[in-house]
Amino acid sequence: MDKQLLAILACPKCKGSINEADGGKVLLCSKCEIRYPIRNGIPVMALDEARALKSTGENFSGELPTVTFRVIDGPDSNMIFQIEMGTCRAIGRASLDENKTSVFNVDLALELDESTRRLVLQYINQQFKKSEQIGDEKGGGLGSFRRSPDVVFTDTSLSRIHAMLFYDKAGVGILDLVSKNGTYVNGKEIESKLLAPGDVIELGETTISYDS
Known part of the structure; x- marks a missing residue:
């Protein structure tokens, strides 16, 4: 990995060097x-992808229930990501670095423009109107949902921000x-839809399976 890129990356959990x-x-x-994976040369600096050094299988996104998605076709095939109950995650395209040589996923959520934010809040109010805030409110949120780091593909x-996934007691929605x-x-x-395990999502050249 490029040493300059490695020098600017930090652990999302402690903000220390890696x-x-x-x-x-x-x-x-x-x-x-804890360890963060590198997929196709791209460091994935997201807590829900982190694993304990001793390979216990533990993840660090929290103790709330999670649902799992798996990329079954496309440039990021075999990538797995999760969504924690009470959270939402945007799905989108990665950005190139300033030298146009590297693409990487960091533990962040891009700011939504006002029209997109209104669309998301309208959907939440209609589909999840009985939902209550789950967990802490750190890091901001959208309606009753805490927003987790974006799922970034190559x-x-x-x-850049293509779709958004939601998970709470009412179900999993896109x-x-x-x-x-x-x-x-x-x-x-679709414009929006509640998902069931086994559903297959297609975005661009990427195909994602909702596993459980």
Whole structure:
């Protein structure tokens, strides 16, 4: 990995420095004793992707229930990500660095423009109107949902912020954010939809399975 890129990355949990480990396959925070994966040369600096150094299988996104999604086709095939109950996560395209040489996923959520924010809040009020805030409110939120870091793909056919996933006691939902080429569930274009395990989401060249 480029040493300049490594120098600017920090552990999202403690904000400390990180180093390459396992022959460059992962990034390690020695202080927290957790590892962050590197996929296709891209460091994934998200807490819900982190794993304990001793390979216990523990993740660090919190103790609330999670649902799991898996990329089954596309540039980021085999990538797995999770959504914690009471949170929402945007799905979108990665940005190139200033030298146009590296694309990477960091633990952040891009600010929504006013029209997109209104669309999201309208959807939440209609689909999840009985929902209550779950967990703490750190990091901001949208309606009754806490916003978690974006799910960032290298698929250049995606919009920068393409769609958003939601999970609470009412279920798991997806909302298209007026993307340039649409969001599809089980082959049908949707504006929004509640998902069931086994559903297949298509965005650009990326296909995602909602596993559980």
